[in-house]
Amino acid sequence: MASSRSGFAALLRAWRDRLSPADAGFTTTGGRRAPGLRREELAQLAGLSVDYVLRLEQGRARNPSAQVVGSLARALQVSRAERDQLYRSAGLLPPQDGTVSTHVPPGVQRLAARLGDLPIGVFTADWSLVWWNTMWSALHGDPAVLPAAERNLARALFGDGPAHASMRPVRSERGQDAFAESIVADLKDALSRYPGDARLDRLVRELRDVSDAFARLWSTRTAATQHATDRKTIRHPEIGDILLDCDVLVVPGADLRMVTYTAASGSSDAGKLELLRVTGGRTATALP
Structure with missing residues (x-):
């Protein structure tokens, strides 16, 4: 369970760092320490609190729900394969074929x-x-x-x-x-x-x-x-x-x-x- 949580946390951090703020709809300004999204920006996009995102990235928040994982996957603009990887790293089954998809390319x-x-x-x-x-x-x-x-x-x-x-x-x-x-x-x-x-x-x-x-x-x-x-x-x-x-x-x-x-x-x-x-x-x- 600990390794699963650390894997989920690592994916969140890595995929947040790679997403351009401009691609997520944020106006870029000078003074950014990293090219990716800030934690509060990810929280805003996913409809979560900044504290909860922080605890997820640190592996301190356990067992995120399928709705939370789906919201994070959309906010991070991941591919379908990466979305499924994020679900599995959270200990959840990915959305099955034959159901209404919530994935936004x-x-x-x-x-x-x-x-x-x-x-x-x-x-x-x-x-x-x-x-x-x-x-x-x-x-x-x-x-x-x-x-x-x-x-x-x-x-x-x-x-x-x-x-x-x-x-x-x-x-x-x-x-x-x-x-x-x-x-x-x-x-x-x-x-x-x-x-x-x-x-x-x-x-x-x-x-x-x-x-x-x-x-x-x-x-x-x-x-x-x-x-x-x-x-x-x-x-x-x-x-x-x-x-x-x-x-x-x-x-x-x-x-x-x-x-x-x-x-x-x-x-x-x-x-x-x-x-x-x-x-x-x-x-x-x-x-x-």
Whole structure:
């Protein structure tokens, strides 16, 4: 067990040292002692405390959960083979084939990091949020404050837990019914492709139990359009209503969706996005 913990700790330190801050979305400045990520930057990316990351790197924190290891693997932008190595070094089985993948390829993360002026979130096939940037947090609220299982769009729409309670008001130009139907259609498609995924099956069963609307949509045989392009008005608690184009970009070969929000240059909504970028959505003053 001790050698396993030391192996896990060594991998964390080595892979943190090799990851460029720019590739992770951080602005590089002078005065860095090492070319890699700082410990607090890794903690921020993985949604963990700096103290916990320190204890993991020193081998003092035992038995990290599969969710923690998955978050660290995504934050470190490792390959699938390296991800599996990290799981095994933590004494865990790597994610199995035939289940919804939460792995975000390094290239996708680098691309998203270079679009840091836009709100971007990366979702799995079951609409679980597995990567987001600071602009996403500024627009929607920080997903890191939610338990990992609650970072799911279907739970936000239909659930009765923290995800639903924290979701900021969103109005879809296609209509809320069409938006809800598209998310259910996506979950149906995911379950047909991953019938052995216990987590996905549990999500569907839970939502059918707590939401009459979800149960009704799930039981309908009418085909629905899957969620793609839309225009949405998001009510921000500081800035007010922001009308944005929402585009869902499918990542080939990874079964991921990259969700982006943009506004036309020179528009008042583009100005509101810029205010979000500058202030992080905190102590902002609403634009006229």
